Amino acid sequence: MARFNFNPGPAALPKSVLETAQKEFTNYDSTHMSVLELSHRSKSYEDIHFEAVKRLRSLLDIPEQYEVLFLQGGASQQFAMVPMNFLNSEQSASYIVSGSWSEKALKEAKSIGQAEIYASTKDTNYTKIPDVHSIQNINEKTAYVHLTSNNTIYGTQWRDFPETDTTPLIADMSSDILSRRFDVRSFSLFYAGAQKNLGPSGVTVVVADRQFLEKSRKDIPTIFSYQTHVEKHSLYHTPPTFSIYMLNLVLKWVEEQGGIDAIESLNKQKAEKLYDAIDHSNNFYKGHAEVASRSAMNVTFTLENKELEELFLQEAEEAGFSGLKGHRSVGGLRASLYNAVPLEAVNALCSFMDDFRHRHQ
Numbered sequence: 001m002a003r004f005n006f007n008p009g010p011a012a013l014p015k016s017v018l019e020t021a022q023k024e025f026t027n028y029d030s031t032h033m034s035v036l037e038l039s040h041r042s043k044s045y046e047d048i049h050f051e052a053v054k055r056l057r058s059l060l061d062i063p064e065q066y067e068v069l070f071l072q073g074g075a076s077q078q079f080a081m082v083p084m085n086f087l088n089s090e091q092s093a094s095y096i097v098s099g100s101w102s103e104k105a106l107k108e109a110k111s112i113g114q115a116e117i118y119a120s121t122k123d124t125n126y127t128k129i130p131d132v133h134s135i136q137n138i139n140e141k142t143a144y145v146h147l148t149s150n151n152t153i154y155g156t157q158w159r160d161f162p163e164t165d166t167t168p169l170i171a172d173m174s175s176d177i178l179s180r181r182f183d184v185r186s187f188s189l190f191y192a193g194a195q196k197n198l199g200p201s202g203v204t205v206v207v208a209d210r211q212f213l214e215k216s217r218k219d220i221p222t223i224f225s226y227q228t229h230v231e232k233h234s235l236y237h238t239p240p241t242f243s244i245y246m247l248n249l250v251l252k253w254v255e256e257q258g259g260i261d262a263i264e265s266l267n268k269q270k271a272e273k274l275y276d277a278i279d280h281s282n283n284f285y286k287g288h289a290e291v292a293s294r295s296a297m298n299v300t301f302t303l304e305n306k307e308l309e310e311l312f313l314q315e316a317e318e319a320g321f322s323g324l325k326g327h328r329s330v331g332g333l334r335a336s337l338y339n340a341v342p343l344e345a346v347n348a349l350c351s352f353m354d355d356f357r358h359r360h361q
């Protein structure tokens with residue numbers, strides 16, 4: 001039986017990537033060692049490390065004046081590192097709160113300095129993204145504006161990003177990086193934990209404008225300073241070598257798929273197909289997010305008859321579909337359609353949903 005993985009993260013990885021890793025596992029590139037056993041100072045590892053940087057630069061069209069870093073601690077560590085580096089006592093940081101992850105980012109900023117909510121959609125239970133046009137006239141004392149590009153738990157996603165003029169814009173892109181084209185130059189810094197579209201957990205990608213990085217605070221612990229990692233090319237301490245090796249394989253796979261544009265077009269197709277199944281179900285299934293804010297990565301929905309949700313999950317699991325349980329804070333169901341989830345999986349899920357509806361309507 002086929003197994004279709006809709007996990008929210010860690011999530012599906014391309015089968016061919018897993019097979020390559022398996023093939024190379026005990027003897028990487030004729031070294032007779034596993035990547036796990038290589039020194040991070042060896043040429044073999046450094047080649048992997050810098051190839052991954054190069055690939056990411058090319059896929060996301062990252063300009064020369066931006067640094068690409070591979071750090072640890074997940075996106076959660078970035079919640080703290082951003083204010084540690086960029087929030088000083090004369091300034092305040094503005095957070096656009098569109099879900100639980102933005103709430104967590106704000107909480108960390110408040111533990112470092114002054115931070116406030118610039119806009120929030122909490123009053124609608126995060127069914128939508130704030131109006132992009134409402135983000136304007138930002139106070140010049142604002143250190144930066146922070147947003148979450150895709151809300152993994154609620155299934156909402158920014159279509160267009162706000163223009164913040166001279167105020168630096170920072171984004172947590174953990175759950176939609178590499179899924180669509182965007183202009184890197186709109187951001188002073190963005191970050192993403194790898195475990196959705198980039199590879200396994202363990203590595204966190206940070207991309208930042210060099211001029212912005214130069215403004216970072218110097219009075220913080222070495223390990224949390226972006227400058228430390230810039231100066232040492234993310235080799236200040238032992239990086240998560242195997243995660244970076246896997247990231248490099250995933251990036252190669254994205255290139256082979258035709259790059260970001262091809263991936264984006266397939267992602268659109270997948271999301272449309274599933275939202276269509278929800279919208280044409282006679283209200284048997286109901287989407288959580290407002291249509292204009294719907295995410296192409298995480299499709300959140302409930303069943304009109306809540307009592308059927310447990311049965312849906314049980315039957316889905318038996319039919320080969322994993323990871324469909326919604327996050328505990330929203331309930332219901334969630335299908336995560338990251339890059340490595342094939343259209344075939346979405347087609348199979350839609351058929352299962354139609355069949356389940358016809359049996360229980």
Ligand code: PMP
Nearest residue numbers: 074075076101152172174175193
């Ligand atoms: N931000 C977003 C949007 C997320 O989806 C997640 C994890 N699901 C996080 C932050 C936290 O990431 P990590 O577990 O890597 O710290």
